[in-house]
Amino acid sequence: MSHALTTDTVLADVVRPTLIERLTLAPAHMDLAYAEEALTRSVGRDLRLKKRLEEAGSQYEFVVIDSPAQLNVLTINTMAAATEVIVPLHSQYYSFVGLAQLLETIRMMQSWVNPGLVISGALVTQFDKKSALHRRALERLRTELNGKIRVFQTVIPHGLRAQQAAEFHTPVVRLFPNSPVARAYKDLAAEVARVQPA
Numbered sequence: 001m002s003h004a005l006t007t008d009t010v011l012a013d014v015v016r017p018t019l020i021e022r023l024t025l026a027p028a029h030m031d032l033a034y035a036e037e038a039l040t041r042s043v044g045r046d047l048r049l050k051k052r053l054e055e056a057g058s059q060y061e062f063v064v065i066d067s068p069a070q071l072n073v074l075t076i077n078t079m080a081a082a083t084e085v086i087v088p089l090h091s092q093y094y095s096f097v098g099l100a101q102l103l104e105t106i107r108m109m110q111s112w113v114n115p116g117l118v119i120s121g122a123l124v125t126q127f128d129k130k131s132a133l134h135r136r137a138l139e140r141l142r143t144e145l146n147g148k149i150r151v152f153q154t155v156i157p158h159g160l161r162a163q164q165a166a167e168f169h170t171p172v173v174r175l176f177p178n179s180p181v182a183r184a185y186k187d188l189a190a191e192v193a194r195v196q197p198a
């Protein structure tokens with residue numbers, strides 16, 4: 001992926017097929033960290049990914065971009081290219097503390113770079129329904145964001161199956177389709193599809 005951002009390489013030259021039909025992947029490597037440094041001194045640095053996606057045209061139906069949370073040139077690239085942002089939050093209280101800062105970053109992106117950017121929702125992940133701490137944190141999040149940002153009804157549970165699937169480099173919905181984590185991700189897909197802007 002870093003080549004597509006820092007050189008003349010087009011997206012088609014970095015994407016790889018996967019075992020899943022109609023799913024291709026542009027893998028990130030450690031060298032994305034160097035890309036960040038190289039981009040700092042480059043012309044049009046914030047819009048590199050957007051340009052690459054525009055070149056790809058209608059080749060892809062949906063593009064999912066994984067992004068770092070902290071504000072850097074890679075994050076700016078993802079938010080400049082995206083139409084919607086999903087904000088994943090771990091269920092512990094402390095992960096909600098950085099949320100205000102992240103929302104501020106998104107607002108800055110909306111005013112300076114991508115006015116059409118929509119926050120489609122906050123997604124609580126690794127949720128342990130047996131933990132009172134997690135339940136309180138979720139309740140508080142729903143209250144605090146009420147009327148501001150949608151908190152997805154779907155909550156991704158904490159589950160060993162998610163970790164095992166990562167170990168096998170296979171989506172959990174493929175490897176363990178009936179696990180609670182996989183079912184939650186399928187619910188999320190349906191919920192996201194329902195809120196897609198027309």
Ligand SMILES: Nc1ncnc2c1ncn2[C@@H]1O[C@H](COP(=O)(O)OP(=O)(O)OP(=O)(O)O)[C@@H](O)[C@H]1O
Nearest residue numbers: 068125126127156157158159160162163164166181
């Ligand atoms: N629902 C889940 N239940 C249990 N473990 C999970 C779950 N989802 C992810 N994990 C595990 O947590 C770890 C971190 O997950 P992930 O990479 O999705 O988080 P991240 O916040 O994007 O991390 P990073 O900051 O490195 O990008 C991985 O080892 C993964 O296997």
Ligand SMILES: [Mg+2]
Nearest residue numbers: 066067068069
């Ligand atoms: Mg991550």
